[in-house]
Amino acid sequence: MAETHTRTLDTTGATLRYDVRPGTGTDDRPLLLIGSPMDATGFTTLASHFPDRTVVTYDPRGVGRSERTDGAAESLPEEHADDLARLIEALGSGPVDLFASSGGAVNALALVARRGDLVHTLVAHEPPTAQLLPDREAALEACAGVHATYLREGWGPGMAAFLAVTSRKGPFPADWADEPAPSPAAFGLPTEDDGSRDDPLLGRNIRGCTSYRPDLAALRAAPTRIVVAAGKESEGEFAARAAAAVAEGLGTTLAVFPSHHGGFLGGEFGQHGAPAEFAETLRAVLNDDRD
Template sequence: MAETDTRTLDTAGARLRYDVRAGTGTDDRPLLLIGSPMDASGFTTLASHFADRTVVTYDPRGVGRSERTDGAAESFPDEHADDLVRLIEALGSGPVDVFASSGGAVNALALVARRGDLVHTLVAHEPPTAQVVPDREAALGVCADVRETYLRDGWGAGMAKFIAVTSRTGPFPANWAEEPAPSPAAFGLPTEDDGSRDDPLLGQNMRGCTSYRPDFTALRAAPTRIVAAAGKESEGTFAARAAAAVAEQLGTPLAVFPSHHGGFLGGEFGQQGAPAEFAEALRATLDDQRD
């Protein structure tokens, strides 16, 4: 891997840390890898497969090394989009290619809707927005309940519901609230509430991310080539269904990538995908119709 240059950027309400790995090849268009609330460390393996390109990763506001300076308890996609605009402008390279996954894909859609001129190609991998799925009302209710459970009962209870929601296949039923709550112990999670309420996923980003409605009019008008993608093993899950709905709204085919929601992971956070195969599919997608 190329040596990493870590930089600091002050934005409205946050101080961001981001990493630039200079590529060894001749491609002068940076590849920006975006997660949320996952920080830059989650892209270590994927970045290693693009050593020929300049790769940029960052910690979103309120996560990892990037602190909020406004004291706010929640973050929203439009705030993340503003951070990303400033980050790309700070690179001074012109339009970038973007691979964005999960909440990062939601934030990237907000970025392109606002400043499509800054992004040449966006691969939006499994953006979990409840606003686009056919079972919208139930999905919004389920996602809100995950956060409410966390605020009421703590991290273990909230995370147990989150895992149950994200791993479930098929639409959420209208009577989902009548279903028994999953036990944290069943997932090896703590059953006691430690009193903390600062989790970046369940507290800070859950509501804003899942309730975000993409501006499809702006996205279709943007100069950016947008590819909505989902993992082969994710079929039927909430985030994959949302990706398919985004693709339908854009009038483009859904790209199917290897593995699952974290298919690019190579052991980060104790999770294993198929990073070599995933990187190959990503490279092919980025190279397709390349200027």
């Protein structure tokens, strides 16, 4: 790929770092790849499958190279949406195509509800919002429980609780809190508390992300083409069920992508999906409505 250019952008309460990889093709519409709280490094493999497109990645506020400057302990999708709007405007290219995964997909839905003029096509991959699920109350309590476990016991127990929530198949029962707490050791996680409480996932983003209610009316009225997607192997899991609920609320068909929640990963963070197949599917979806 062409040389990557890293840029800095000051927004309300944060200083963002983002990367621009110029493409070799004739398509002048940038492809913005976002996650949350995953930083830009998580899209290294996926970006490599789009050498013809100008690809933009960034570190969300409070993650990686992007610092929060307001001292806030937690981040909200509305804040991330404002950051994204400013970033797209700074590109000066007009509307972008946007692939957003996990918490990034929640933030992208918040962006399009407010500023649909900035996004041509949004592919929202497994947005983990609990608000549209039939087991909404139990799901929200489970996610809040992850945050509480982290604050009370530290990263290992908090991450074990997170993995138990995200890997559960099917609805959360009303008595989920009575289930035995998952053991960090069972997941190969540390059991000792290092005292830190600033983890981007468990501390800063999980409550705001999972409790965000998409504005379905605003999304349906937006000029943006919205495709909600979930991984084939994710069926029945929290984020995939949430994606199906969002698609239903928008009156669209859920797109099925290869692999799982991290299907685009090619070894980043020690995780592997099916990045070549994932990129092929993403390209087909993006090309399905070219002007």
